[in-house]
């Protein structure tokens with residue numbers, strides 16, 4: 001049984017700007033960039049280029065043990081281990097697979113929670129998050145011009161109410177993991193892939209404080225922020241499991257898992273920098289979704305384009321009255337404030353701001369709501385598109401799914417009004433992996 005190790009947000013976060021450990025004798029390497037690694041190695045009398053070698057091993061070869069870093073001399077590896085350094089990359093501890101191919105992972109993250117008891121098991125409550133792998137994506141990147149064609153849904157759409165069975169596949173970290181780095185590469189090559197493109201949905205916090213009324217994650221409350229290494233490490237753990245080949249496979253990242261990324265801004269952006277500079281992913285294939293944290297959007301607008309993901313705003317309602325009822329955060333930052341902040345984000349050519357819109361049966365899915373949303377977006381003057389998400393049910397959440405007819409009508413009204421509109425497919429609903437369903441539902 002899972003027990004909460006930490007009840008509220010932890011202020012004990014690993015430092016991002018130095019190679020010094022957060023506390024105690026465990027010193028996580030994963031999360032430090034090449035510059036920080038080089039600075040530390042220089043300090044202990046090594047050439048600074050060893051930092052690049054170490055970063056390559058962590059972020060390109062995906063090692064999980066210091067001893068696997070064959071580019072470093074054995075004596076140096078031993079010295080690092082003796083100093084208490086460990087790789088400490090997040091590890092997949094449970095896998096749930098949907099009939100549509102989606103996988104939901106329970107991932108153990110330990111390096112950001114130094115306050116936990118030293119003998120706590122890795123899956124203790126505040127040290128696990130959920131990450132989702134969606135082969136062929138969910139259609140949310142339609143209109144983004146990232147793959148040269150609009151996506152057509154080819155996966156089976158799961159029936160309503162197919163949410164009772166949790167399929168636990170294994171607690172093993174994945175194909176090739178556990179083998180020496182060189183053999184892992186061969187294994188990845190021979191592994192036959194059934195997907196041509198994929199999306200990873202990444203968590204930024206354990207739980208969430210925003211309290212959107214339709215979301216299962218909100219029921220957890222906020223347990224703690226994740227560190228940069230823990231956020232980027234989810235991506236690397238899943239890439240390793242799936243044998244993703246950089247430059248060959250089309251991989252999108254969406255920061256739409258557990259938590260509000262802009263309430264953990266520094267660690268979230270540090271993770272993006274790691275993923276871009278060290279792991280080698282493109283920020284143009286990353287989208288961060290915010291519930292509408294205006295100071296976060298304003299900071300985000302200042303980020304350099306070569307490091308900035310695309311922005312999605314969870315609008316979810318046609319006006320302030322409805323939005324406040326389903327997203328209490330709207331009292332603090334109402335819709336006009338979100339639009340104003342979004343206007344200050346400098347966009348790349350062809351880039352659009354995405355408005356995510358959850359259709360709640362009878363609450364936000366009516367034709368008059370669609371007309372109001374169309375007016376709102378047209379008046380904003382923003383280059384924007386709308387991603388519709390038919391609400392995914394969760395236990396004890398008192399909303400209804402929209403009818404397929406209501407979804408069609410809503411989409412049609414926006415399309416006729418000239419708003420680019422895409423329907424995100426519910427991936428992994430049967431394993432609680434779909435939007436708003438991440439609450440670490442597990443089977444013991």
Ligand code: SF4
Pocket residue numbers: 208209210211212215216217218257258259260291436
């Ligand atoms: S929808 Fe997102 S921001 Fe809102 S409670 Fe859920 S995880 Fe938090």
